[in-house]
Amino acid sequence: MPELPEVETVRRGLAKRLTGQTIVTVRLNRPDLRFPIPPDLPGRLEGRTIASIDRRAKYLLVRFEPKGADAPVMIVHLGMSGRILFDDGGRPPDPHDHLVFTAGDGTRLIYNDVRRFGFVLLAGESGLAAHPRLAGLGPEPLGDGFDTAYLRGRLAGRMTPIKSALLDQKLVAGIGNIYACEALFQAGVSPSRLAAAVTGKQAGKLVEAVKDVLSRAIEAGGSSLRDYVQTDGELGYFQHSWSVYGRQGEPCPTCPGGRACATGVSRIVQSGRSTFYCHRQQR
DNA sequence: CACACAACCTGTCAGC
DNA sequence: TGCTGACAGGTTGTGT
DSSP states (O other): OHHHHHHHHHHHHHHHHHHBBBBBEESOOBSSSSSBBTTTTTHHTTOOOOOOOOOEEEEEEESSSSOOOOOOOEEEOOOOTTEOOOOOOOOOTTTTTTEEEEEEESSSSEEESSSOOOOEEEEEGSSTTTTTTTOOOOOOOSSTSHHHHHHHHTTTTOSEEEEEEEHTTTSSSSOOOOHHHHHHHHHHHOSSSSSGOOOOOHHHHHHHHHHHHHHHHHTTTOOTTTTTOOSSSSOOGGGGOOOTOTTTOOOOOTTTTTTOOOSEEEEEEEEEEEEEETTTTTT
């Protein structure tokens, strides 16, 4: 599920219910995720009270009381298939429930990840910015640091397709495959255009489209693939707003007459990942 | 340094 | 029904 809008949706659900809660017990069922869960994680978090739950790019950052330079920060990444779920009792055992927290009010919080591309790590507050997973991340796409001048500067000289550049987390952090496709469509920019060949006008449209698509997706509670549900059990519904992603062969939503493109939405593979676009409206 | 691609792991679906 | 191959929201490591 997880690009920036999905992670932000999860963050909001967690923050609402867990801020101020104390972690009573932590059960580590399976540590071998993308990176191993630190064996001392339960011991370091049990008895701690959650101060805040924040987000950086696609990472969740769970902070604890008392705040300070040596306070622990739990870094959570959901990979491709990670979920965070509340269990108020009655959840049947699942082999993919890798980490289970029990809060002071009895709430159980479960980190579930079928493919185990995600990970859960611990850092210290003072070393967070330099942490290997976070250092080098580009600006937040919804922040002021991501503007036309910045994007133009970073695209200059790059001989990779603009689609691949948007997925580069060092350039801008949080865009994934779905929202890269959607933003390029909304901006009218071909995913195959070389980054260096993106005009200033197009860069401006791209910045605007990225911010707009991500903002609308967050408002919709993210996109739900398969049976994915948010922490509160609700389904995100932005997948119904996709213009091109997953719509190979369907008519473009905004081509005049619906079927103006003979082929409809096209699918190509770039850097090993599917790209969906309209060859008529994206140049 | 920049770029393309394989690898990581499990599940699902289409086609035969 | 069972098998095979393609594909899936991401990131990292390797090779050119």
